[in-house]
Amino acid sequence: MKRLVVVGAGMATGRALEHLFEREPGRWSVTLFNAEPRGNYDRIMLSPVLSGEKAYEDIVIHDAAWYEAHGVECRFGTRVASVDRAAKTVTSETGDVVAYDKLLIGTGSDPFMIPLPGHDLDGVIAYRDLEDTERMMAMGAGRRVVVIGGGLLGLEAAAGMAARGADVTVIHINPHLMERQLDEAAGYLLRKALVEKGITVRCSANSTEILGDGGHVRALMLDDGTELACDLLVMAVGIRPNVAVAKRAGLAVGRGIQVDDRMVTSDADVLAVGECVEHDGALFGLVAPLYDQAKVVAATLTGEDAAFVPKELSTKLKVTGCDLFSAGDFAEGEGREDIVLRDPSRGVYRRLVLQQDRVVGAVMYGDTADSAWFFQLIKDRTDITDMRETLIFGPAYQGGGQADPMAAVAALPDDAEICGCNGVCKGTIVAAIEGGAVDLGGVRANTKASASCGTCTGLVEQLIAAQTGAAAPAVQPVCGCTDLTHEEVRRLIKSQALKTMPAVWQELGWKTVDGCHTCRPALNFYLLADWPLDYADDPQSRFINERKHANIQEDGTFSVVPRMWGGVTTPDELRAIADAADKYHVPTVKVTGGQRIDLLGVRGEDLPAIWRDLNEAGMVSGYAYSKGLRTVKTCVGTDHCRFGTQDSTGLGIALEKTLHGSWTPHKLKLGVSGCPRNCAEATCKDIGVVCVDSGYQVSIGGAAGMDVKETEFLIQVPTEAETIQVIKAVIQVYRENAKYLDRIYKWLAKVGMDWVRAQIEDPDERRALVDRFELSQSVYRHDPWARHAAAQAERYRPVASLALEAAE
Amino acid sequence: MNWIDIAALDEIPARGARKLTTAQGCVAVFRTGGDDVYALDDRCPHKGGPLSEGIVHGQSVTCPLHNWVFDLNTGRAMGADEGTVPTYPCRVEGGRILIDASRLARASAA
Numbered sequence: 013m014k015r016l017v018v019v020g021a022g023m024a025t026g027r028a029l030e031h032l033f034e035r036e037p038g039r040w041s042v043t044l045f046n047a048e049p050r051g052n053y054d055r056i057m058l059s060p061v062l063s064g065e066k067a068y069e070d071i072v073i074h075d076a077a078w079y080e081a082h083g084v085e086c087r088f089g090t091r092v093a094s095v096d097r098a099a100k101t102v103t104s105e106t107g108d109v110v111a112y113d114k115l116l117i118g119t120g121s122d123p124f125m126i127p128l129p130g131h132d133l134d135g136v137i138a139y140r141d142l143e144d145t146e147r148m149m150a151m152g153a154g155r156r157v158v159v160i161g162g163g164l165l166g167l168e169a170a171a172g173m174a175a176r177g178a179d180v181t182v183i184h185i186n187p188h189l190m191e192r193q194l195d196e197a198a199g200y201l202l203r204k205a206l207v208e209k210g211i212t213v214r215c216s217a218n219s220t221e222i223l224g225d226g227g228h229v230r231a232l233m234l235d236d237g238t239e240l241a242c243d244l245l246v247m248a249v250g251i252r253p254n255v256a257v258a259k260r261a262g263l264a265v266g267r268g269i270q271v272d273d274r275m276v277t278s279d280a281d282v283l284a285v286g287e288c289v290e291h292d293g294a295l296f297g298l299v300a301p302l303y304d305q306a307k308v309v310a311a312t313l314t315g316e317d318a319a320f321v322p323k324e325l326s327t328k329l330k331v332t333g334c335d336l337f338s339a340g341d342f343a344e345g346e347g348r349e350d351i352v353l354r355d356p357s358r359g360v361y362r363r364l365v366l367q368q369d370r371v372v373g374a375v376m377y378g379d380t381a382d383s384a385w386f387f388q389l390i391k392d393r394t395d396i397t398d399m400r401e402t403l404i405f406g407p408a409y410q411g412g413g414q415a416d417p418m419a420a421v422a423a424l425p426d427d428a429e430i431c432g433c434n435g436v437c438k439g440t441i442v443a444a445i446e447g448g449a450v451d452l453g454g455v456r457a458n459t460k461a462s463a464s465c466g467t468c469t470g471l472v473e474q475l476i477a478a479q480t481g482a483a484a485p486a487v488q489p490v491c492g493c494t495d496l497t498h499e500e501v502r503r504l505i506k507s508q509a510l511k512t513m514p515a516v517w518q519e520l521g522w523k524t525v526d527g528c529h530t531c532r533p534a535l536n537f538y539l540l541a542d543w544p545l546d547y548a549d550d551p552q553s554r555f556i557n558e559r560k561h562a563n564i565q566e567d568g569t570f571s572v573v574p575r576m577w578g579g580v581t582t583p584d585e586l587r588a589i590a591d592a593a594d595k596y597h598v599p600t601v602k603v604t605g606g607q608r609i610d611l612l613g614v615r616g617e618d619l620p621a622i623w624r625d626l627n628e629a630g631m632v633s634g635y636a637y638s639k640g641l642r643t644v645k646t647c648v649g650t651d652h653c654r655f656g657t658q659d660s661t662g663l664g665i666a667l668e669k670t671l672h673g674s675w676t677p678h679k680l681k682l683g684v685s686g687c688p689r690n691c692a693e694a695t696c697k698d699i700g701v702v703c704v705d706s707g708y709q710v711s712i713g714g715a716a717g718m719d720v721k722e723t724e725f726l727i728q729v730p731t732e733a734e735t736i737q738v739i740k741a742v743i744q745v746y747r748e749n750a751k752y753l754d755r756i757y758k759w760l761a762k763v764g765m766d767w768v769r770a771q772i773e774d775p776d777e778r779r780a781l782v783d784r785f786e787l788s789q790s791v792y793r794h795d796p797w798a799r800h801a802a803a804q805a806e807r808y809r810p811v812a813s814l815a816l817e818a819a820e
Numbered sequence: 821m822n823w824i825d826i827a828a829l830d831e832i833p834a835r836g837a838r839k840l841t842t843a844q845g846c847v848a849v850f851r852t853g854g855d856d857v858y859a860l861d862d863r864c865p866h867k868g869g870p871l872s873e874g875i876v877h878g879q880s881v882t883c884p885l886h887n888w889v890f891d892l893n894t895g896r897a898m899g900a901d902e903g904t905v906p907t908y909p910c911r912v913e914g915g916r917i918l919i920d921a922s923r924l925a926r927a928s929a930a
Contacts, residue, residue: 196853347893350878526835526853529875529882529889552835556873556884564884568870616873811838811849812826814921 013041016313017102017112019092019257020045024286024302025118026052026074031310033082040313042084043110045102048141049089051079056299058145059331062172068142095261097279114281114313117258117269121251121287121297126160130222135229136245139169144246151244153177158232158242160219162189164329166248167206171331174211181212181240183219183232188514193327193338196526197354197361198377200514204359205334216548253288253295266290273319274312275305285309291320298325326387328380337383340373340390341365348372353404354521357423361518362404363525369397382406420496420504420520421474428507430471433464433767441472445479452476465763467499467749474500491530493522498534498751505538511546513539513553527553534752537639537675541747544788557637560808561796562619565612570619572598572611573636574626575672578646578664578684579607588629596622606643606681608634620805623797632672632795639753640675641682641743644668645693649686649703658703660686663732667739673793674785676743677750677759695723698756699739704728708735712742712768713757721757724765727772738772741781745771748784821909822922829855829915837872837881842924847908848872849917850892852879857917858892859910865903 052074060066093105123138155178159170162184174180188199218235231239253268264270264278268290285305311318326339353362365373374386385407426439444458456463462472510516532553539547551559562570600612649660664684683694684701694700696716700723702709707730711723750759832851840847846862848871862872869885889898895905909920
């Protein structure tokens with residue numbers, strides 16, 4: 013009999029023993045140590061145990077009878093203290109000494125615990141073994157749990173406890189869930205499914221401290237000051253190979269226990285297997301390669317030649333109702349192409365990554381029925397040239413299948429509001445179409461949908477086409493990433509409450525992975541305008557001028573324009589501007605048409621420094637680069653002018669102070685003239701105010717650029733305060749409805765002055781618009797220069813320099 | 821190959837770029853939404869625009885000056901425009917960005 017001592021009774025060593033007893037039955041005398049007080053069970057199935065779909069008994073792999081039948085001496089609940097490789101003995105923590113001919117180490121891995129203050133409090137656990145699972149199973153209705161970690165394990169833990177009725181919050185440091193297995197789009201769908209299960213998901217969240225009460229966890233504190241109360245805190249942020257025994261035994265250890273292709277460690281009589289090993293620099297966490305290793309272990313022990321070869325891996329999440337699959341390599345790379353299929357109506361996302369006519373990676377969400385077929389294509393490196401056109405539809409569609417350009421509209425629920433002006437839902441329109449209203453005029457007459465501002469006309473036409481089978485009229489889509497128009501996208505963002513960019517891409521069936529330079533800035537504006545509190549502005553989806561808060565010039569330098577409220581400045585400000593121009597070697601200083609001073613030719617690296625200097629003199633960003641509030645040009649009004657009827661300068665300054673920082677579909681310039689002589693040229697601005705004896709005349713839709721337009725009269729109001737309210741309301745209607753890059757005059761030509769005036773004249777509507785404008789300003793009315801100079805100055809410098817005398 | 825560690829991946833925003841200064845001029849180092857990295861000369865062949873300031877989408881970048889779009893893999897202009905930007909091998913290892921400096925060095929010796 014050969015003596016084998018095994019340290020660790022997990023799935024890898026268990027499988028190795030099975031192979032060993034199969035190959036050489038009755039020839040091995042085995043002693044099996046395990047720190048856990050039980051034998052080998054299917055750890056992967058702990059999640060179904062947690063959610064109540066299985067019991068522990070269902071997941072036992074080796075029971076007492078199996079160990080007895082194979083003559084295994086079990087030392088469960090006993091740790092190994094040391095290994096004497098010279099004497100070839102193992103000493104247990106209880107002092108027993110066991111001799112071996114061969115030693116197999118399968119100590120698995122330890123969960124990584126983030127060393128936050130309070131991590132040793134009672135009620136802070138990992139998700140690793142049956143004990144952890146049992147503690148989580150005690151969390152039912154009325155109990156609050158926080159899970160740190162939005163990876164495979166953390167989400168299974170969260171879903172399991174949510175299924176038991178607990179109130180679960182998942183904290184994830186990355187912007188999207190399971191970022192190692194999933195791309196953004198699939199991560200978005202997964203998050204949506206978890207939220208539907210009642211789980212709160214907070215991405216891009218950093219934990220700072222675990223708070224306790226009487227030695228027991230009470231809450232988790234985030235770096236934004238949020239306190240999340242909890243009765244149990246589960247950390248599922250990753251695992252580390254458990255190498256303690258191997259290290260003490262003096263074996264070669266890197267990140268894991270180093271083994272060769274035969275699973276032999278640096279000692280010829282000691283083998284290792286499973287999550288504790290490092291093979292060719294790689295670690296292993298999924299079961300498939302561990303079982304491959306186990307087979308090699310048995311072969312090596314019985315003196316046969318075998319070598320472990322890592323294979324392609326796939327991942328599936330074991331959460332009921334979240335079908336997702338990822339396999340292979342879905343990173344981008346040279347010669348790699350994506351095929352993306354999104355079916356919003358079924359919540360399906362599929363992405364295949366191709367390289368040299370072969371599938372090298374796949375991410376699927378919502379419908380994973382074909383995952384085995386795709387996985388096989390990856391493993392076999394099948395040439396897919398002949399089925400490329402229809403590949404994405406799966407094996408059943410080889411030879412057919414078409415993406416539906418109207419899928420986004422077809423996917424809408426009946427209660428989705430299509431016409432915002434008249435509050436008409438999809439169901440109402442469909443009913444009208446079924447009732448015989450088969451053209452736009454008919455639908456308008458029957459439902460009033462698209463009968464007001466008209467921005468939903470395209471959607472109504474698509475609904476008619478979808479219902480009657482007629483061809484939808486040709487429209488100009490946003491860009492090549494979608495078949496939808498700007499107006500349709502805006503309407504759908506509102507009616508489906510889409511609050512992130514991945515949500516828009518998925519729900520509206522974007523044809524690219526992450527948009528393009530045309531659609532991304534538009535989507536960024538639509539999302540921040542519609543959901544100021546929920547959506548986080550994405551600098552990477554902004555044109556360079558708005559990303560760096562300065563205007564790029566043809567030679568790659570920038571221009572800097574400090575704000576001069578209402579065009580008024582002081583000697584001190586002028587001195588500071590002159591000093592800055594000297595200090596940063598500004599080649600050109602110019603006065604702009606909007607009554608500002610422009611410093612042209614500033615180097616990108618100098619921007620944070622010049623901003624800091626200007627900030628210190630009390631000046632802030634002039635937003636001269638923005639699709640947003642630019643300038644309010646004024647005349648001197650009653651202050652100095654003998655013709656002035658009102659304080660036009662004061663009104664201009666007040667307007668600029670309250671409006672600055674607001675983003676709009678295109679640039680927004682205002683003018684306030686103190687009398688009809690109109691020295692501030694207010695009637696060729698986007699919004700103009702002309703003061704008269706009896707009050708203030710507000711007109712909109714002027715321009716003096718490629719097109720020259722005179723403003724159209726909107727309304728006259730008696731007071732300065734009301735003028736400001738009217739202007740805020742107009743800007744908000746424009747923000748909420750216009751197409752990105754339409755200035756007011758272009759938008760006005762589409763929706764009509766009557767419609768705009770009706771919004772402004774209705775006192776309730778005006779107040780609601782002002783409130784929404786102010787809500788948005790609570791987020792966006794700030795000086796980006798100060799923020800960037802303080803917190804992001806690093807981003808303006810080169811990331812590194814490869815030469816001491818670097819060229820510029 | 822002469823791989824040089826230039827920065828942590830996190831120092832470049834996803835769907836963004838940063839400049840790398842070299843004796844030969846500026847190189848733009850890009851990071852895509854899928855966390856892959858690419859290095860190209862930071863100079864559009866059209867009018868010299870700084871590609872590092874462009875919008876990154878998929879595996880492409882759009883020049884901020886006149887919207888030429890380049891494939892980050894090949895450096896070639898896409899669509900109707902014609903032109904190519906030199907590229908340099910670049911990869912991520914253990915959260916660090918490595919660039920192959922051998923061609924930059926060779927250019928320097930020439």
